[in-house]
Amino acid sequence: xxxxxxxxxxxxxxxxxxxxVPVAYLIWAALTGNLTANPIQELExxxxxxxxxxxxxxxxxxxxxRVTGWNSLIRFRRMLGLYAFFYGxxxxxxxxxxxxxxxxxxxxxxVTKRPYITVGFAGFVLMIPLAITSTAxxxxxxxxxxxxxxxxxxxVTAVAGVVHYWWLVxxxxxxxxxxxxxxxxxxxxxxxxxxxxxxxxxxxAPAAAGGRTPFRLDAERDASLD
Amino acid sequence: xxxxxxxxxxxxxxxxxxxxMKWSEVTDEKLYLGRRQFLQTTAGVAMAAAAGAxxxxxxxxxxxxxxxxxxxxxxxxxxxxxxxxPYKDVTTYNNFYEFGTGKSDPAQNAGTLxxxxxxxxxxxxxxxxxxxxxxxxxxxxxxxxxxxxxxxxEAWSMVIPxxxxxxxxxxxxxxxxxxxxxxxxxxxxxxVQMPGQNVPVLKWPYVEGLRMDEATNPLAxxxxxxYGHTLPNQDGAPIRLVTPWxxxxxxxxxxxxxxxxxxxxxxxxxxTRPNEYGFYANVNPHVDHPRWSQATERRxxxxxxxxxxxxxxxxxxxxxxxxxxDLRKYx
Ligand code: HEM
Numbered sequence: 001x002x003x004x005x006x007x008x009x010x011x012x013x014x015x016x017x018x019x020x021v022p023v024a025y026l027i028w029a030a031l032t033g034n035l036t037a038n039p040i041q042e043l044e045x046x047x048x049x050x051x052x053x054x055x056x057x058x059x060x061x062x063x064x065x066r067v068t069g070w071n072s073l074i075r076f077r078r079m080l081g082l083y084a085f086f087y088g089x090x091x092x093x094x095x096x097x098x099x100x101x102x103x104x105x106x107x108x109x110x111v112t113k114r115p116y117i118t119v120g121f122a123g124f125v126l127m128i129p130l131a132i133t134s135t136a137x138x139x140x141x142x143x144x145x146x147x148x149x150x151x152x153x154x155x156v157t158a159v160a161g162v163v164h165y166w167w168l169v170x171x172x173x174x175x176x177x178x179x180x181x182x183x184x185x186x187x188x189x190x191x192x193x194x195x196x197x198x199x200x201x202x203x204x205a206p207a208a209a210g211g212r213t214p215f216r217l218d219a220e221r222d223a224s225l226d
Numbered sequence: 227x228x229x230x231x232x233x234x235x236x237x238x239x240x241x242x243x244x245x246x247m248k249w250s251e252v253t254d255e256k257l258y259l260g261r262r263q264f265l266q267t268t269a270g271v272a273m274a275a276a277a278g279a280x281x282x283x284x285x286x287x288x289x290x291x292x293x294x295x296x297x298x299x300x301x302x303x304x305x306x307x308x309x310x311x312p313y314k315d316v317t318t319y320n321n322f323y324e325f326g327t328g329k330s331d332p333a334q335n336a337g338t339l340x341x342x343x344x345x346x347x348x349x350x351x352x353x354x355x356x357x358x359x360x361x362x363x364x365x366x367x368x369x370x371x372x373x374x375x376x377x378x379x380e381a382w383s384m385v386i387p388x389x390x391x392x393x394x395x396x397x398x399x400x401x402x403x404x405x406x407x408x409x410x411x412x413x414x415x416x417x418v419q420m421p422g423q424n425v426p427v428l429k430w431p432y433v434e435g436l437r438m439d440e441a442t443n444p445l446a447x448x449x450x451x452x453y454g455h456t457l458p459n460q461d462g463a464p465i466r467l468v469t470p471w472x473x474x475x476x477x478x479x480x481x482x483x484x485x486x487x488x489x490x491x492x493x494x495x496x497x498t499r500p501n502e503y504g505f506y507a508n509v510n511p512h513v514d515h516p517r518w519s520q521a522t523e524r525r526x527x528x529x530x531x532x533x534x535x536x537x538x539x540x541x542x543x544x545x546x547x548x549x550x551x552d553l554r555k556y557x
Contacts, residue, residue, distance in 0.1 A: 099531075101531070
């Protein structure tokens with residue numbers, strides 16, 4: 001099998017299935033009474049955590065690619081990003097349906113008055129355009145450059161997710177700290193990479209000549225390969 | 227047991243001093259004997275019941291399967307007819323950071339706590355200073371069952387059948403001096419038995435306090451059991467405070483020291499986040515936590531949130547203590 005086929009027929013389905021394990025577990029636990037004495041809050045916490053984890057995994061693709069040189073990793077990025085959106089949607093639904101049971105008045109106050117909800121909500125809303133424009137057609141329509149720029153919003157979502165988490169814990173900040181570190185490293189890598197690239201561009205190196213944005217081309221190719 | 231003492235480390239040696247006085251010596255004799263007589267009669271009744279059970283009358287309730295030692299007690303006042311939160315939930319969903327910050331951590335980790343022997347130091351502005359064996363300390367008092375609502379500051383609640391005795395009785399016994407304006411409680415400090423204390427999430431040991439009138443309010447009890455049995459470790463064994471009109475964090479667990487003090491004690495959560503947690507911590511649906519609403523709560527086991535009641539529904543008993551106070555300021 002070629003690498004392309006291997007990814008398409010084996011690795012991607014495997015990732016797709018693996019990413020469903022958390023929600024499958026949560027459903028099983030909910031049905032068997034294994035979600036603590038306060039299952040709604042537990043669901044809220046677990047779906048929130050999985051949202052943040054998938055955001056981090058999505059953000060890890062590019063650095064990993066650069067470090068390992070395994071460019072095919074990009075082919076998993078969209079799926080990871082969509083899963084972040086999927087768990088974010090479950091998280092929001094848990095809040096709206098199970099926790100608040102459509103108490104719109106209360107939720108409005110929450111979103112406008114409680115900073116941790118405001119930030120979490122913003123983080124989620126920013127993922128919506130990314131999910132909508134994740135198709136090959138959308139990439140083409142927007143053009144790689146603009147698509148690229150738009151999808152940097154995931155950086156904001158990642159920071160918002162960490163801040164949201166930090167602001168909601170009562171006293172034990174160890175877990176939000178770990179996620180802050182992870183997001184810091186993932187975003188810091190990009191800054192360093194940018195600095196390194198612009199320095200090598202200043203030098204009369206061939207990198208300046210092509211003006212090729214591998215990022216754009218890869219995303220587009222990946223999207224059109226499915 | 228030198229081995230265990232060594233394992234427990236120095237901290238324990240300091241706090242778990244051997245009792246230097248018998249509580250019976252400071253308890254007035256009539257009360258003490260009265261309690262003993264009561265125990266003897268209840269023991270008789272219990273034996274009769276046991277005999278009944280053994281000849282086939284099914285007087286054994288599900289309660290008898292619960293862990294812990296069965297306690298004898300009478301029905302106490304202020305009960306509620308609301309549905310009691312199942313034993314399993316009361317004992318597996320706990321905030322007891324000394325055993326970890328996750329809700330199920332205490333049930334998993336509290337096995338390391340050694341609750342017997344246990345002694346309590348009475349100190350400060352009172353006549354009966356000393357360190358007492360827990361058994362001696364509680365012997366004079368008639369245990370009562372108090373079925374109370376418990377409202378956590380995190381906006382969930384339970385209904386728990388505690389077994390304990392009025393804190394007021396103990397306060398009276400200690401003979402506080404006129405200088406005693408507050409009662410300060412301290413939890414055991416022992417990072418070996420309480421592994422959560424190795425993590426500086428809060429400043430250890432946990433401290434709580436009550437104003438004198440709050441401590442002597444008939445609602446306030448020291449609980450030694452729930453569901454008719456001795457407290458499981460994760461619920462604050464062997465003795466804890468229960469003040470049902472206040473948020474749950476006021477109910478300090480595994481108490482080793484009770485002090486009478488002149489100045490308002492700095493309770494642990496207030497020390498940690500002074501803008502979020504105050505000294506009073508009265509349940510109040512009108513004063514939100516800075517980060518979340520306190521208007522509603524989720525009763526464990528129920529789907530819909532329910533409105534939170536002022537003073538958790540105990541206004542008749544406690545509201546007068548706060549008359550004229552700005553409860554937004556003294557939250
Ligand atoms: C759609 C808007 C959102 C709302 C209304 C919302 C609301 C909430 C609520 C109510 C909680 C539970 C707080 C508590 O029980 O104290 C929570 C927890 C959490 N949320 Fe969100 N959230 C949103 C978006 C997000 C997003 C976008 C992320 C991640 C990128 C996220 C990550 C988390 C995490 C990590 C937790 C805590 C998990 C834990 O404590 O173990 N949330 N959220």
